[in-house]
Amino acid sequence: MNLISRRDVLGLLLAAPAGARAFAAESGGGWMDLFDGRSLDGWKASEHEETFSVVDGAGFGVTGGVIQVHGERSHLFYTGPVKGADFKNFEFSAEVMTRPGANSGIYFHTAFQPVGFPAAGFEVQVANSYKGDNKKTGSLYAVRNVAKQLVPDNAWFTMRIAVRGKDVQIWVNQMLVVDYVEPETPFRADPKFERVLNHGTFALQGHDPGSTTYFRNMRVRPLADGLTTPTDEEPVVDELYRETMRLGEENYPMVDYHVHLKGGLTLEQALANSRRLGIDYGIAINCGLGFPVHDDASVQAYLETMKDQPCYVALQGEGREWMTLTSPESVARFDYCFTDAMTFRDDAGRRVRLWIPEETPAINDAEAFMEMLVKRIEGVMREPIDIYANPTYLPDQIAARYDELWTPARMKRVIDAAIENDVAIEINNRRQIPSATFIKAGKAAGAKFSFGTNNEGAELGRLEYPIRMVRECGLKWQDIFVPKPAGQKPIEVKKWKMTEAGNSGQ
Ligand SMILES: [Zn+2]
Secondary structure, X not given: OOOOOHHHHHHHHHHOOHHHOOOOOOOOOOXXXXXXXXXXXXEEEOOOHHXXXXXXXXXXXXXXXXXXXXXXXXXXXXXXXXXXXXXXXXXXXXXXXXXXXXXXXXXXXXXXXXXXXOOOOEEXXXXXXXXXXXXXXXXEOOOEOOOOOOOOOOOOEEEEEEEEOOEEEEEEOOEEEXXXXXXXXXXXXXXXXXOOOOOEEEEEEEOOOOOEEEEEEEEXXXXXXXXXXXXXXXXXXXXXXXXXXXXXXXXXXXXEEEEOOOOOOOHHHHHHHHHHHOOEEEEEEEEOOOOOXXXXXXXXXXXXXXXXXXXXXXXXXXXXXXXXXOOHHHHHOOOEEEEEOOEEEOOOOOEEEOOOHHHOXXXXXXXXXXXXXXXXXXXXXXXXXXXXXOOOOOOHHHHOOHHHHOOHHHHHHHHHHHHHOOOEEEEEOOXXXXXXXXXXHHHHHOOOEEXXXXXXXXXXXXXXXXXXXXXXXXXXXXXXXXXXOOXXXXXXXXXXXXXXXXXXOO
């Protein structure tokens, strides 16, 4: 028996956060199969019919047939009897499995098209380890992109889609990854594709001959046409909204890699914000002396709280001793790690934190201070980090002299150290550093950059400064950092040591 009382249901509804409205129970009424488990009856392929076939699920540990997608580009459109193959509001569910390098997708509100990628409707992306596209499984393609690979190849996962009024929600397993509300006048980054809510059928994508994907248990539950959007929030379409969508369409990973759960910001709020803005987050925990995370046990406990969340999970090393507090194995369990050069021992042996005036010694000789700072930054670059955060930060005493003190020679030393150590340089939204001059020099030399806010309170920006710098400095999507796969992370492959003075290895 699988009964729950009405009170239980009410309890669940009350407990569910607003942003994570539950998907209808699969056991609930109204679900209809789109795939009969035996044949492609009720489906029609474009271009290369042979891309789609039904194979025995026994080889995949499941009973019944499985739709195999492998071959030249082709799309398989549902043309069967369920609701005359015309759906407006609905819930859809399918089990999907990818082979390495697979690229596929599930279209909705689309229509049969004999050749090419369907122009009508939306594509929900299926791509886990596929290279060259930063839109991963769960993306509402080029409208709301998911940058992080959330599920592995060679394992079944559930993909669920719900359209209600102007709202599209997408789940990958239990993770709500997209909650897109279409504005009154939808913005489209690429006019070749409609990507406007309408009505239509479903389709599966065969993308290229190097790709193999499997689908099973494809079901739909039509919902009433007159449904209203289950949110009262009308998105504001301003230039930043358009740029975020354009850059995503152009394959920039639109990720804020430097978000802290502080100032009262909860994980649930951060994820809801991320879905609302179409910017993915890397949620970073500070690790260092006197911080809540400071050893292997506290890393383990923290990671438990971030399990199966649709965001990157990052470690920010504090002070130069961060590397000595936890094992490399613990650090490697994060998606990436970063630090800044704002805490170190100066030449007199004092531990300084540059953003705290009382801890920053009087700078009588700014030139000498800069020499010391650049040397410290070069040391930080040798640490096993992915990103150098808060780059080129100067303490208040000399901040107004940024352009004068960051000479071309000093910028070059920092950029060279970043490139030599394969460390990305953060373009920091809150502090608006580094300068455009620095970013242009870094771009010319071949440095990589990441976007990061480093929020002080609960308010997260919208990557205003990084987005402006991308255009002003001509950064390409290839210039933007994406975390390295397991086995290739700096913490796993880089040799590092600390000097006796407590600074990073020279
Ligand atoms: Zn930070």
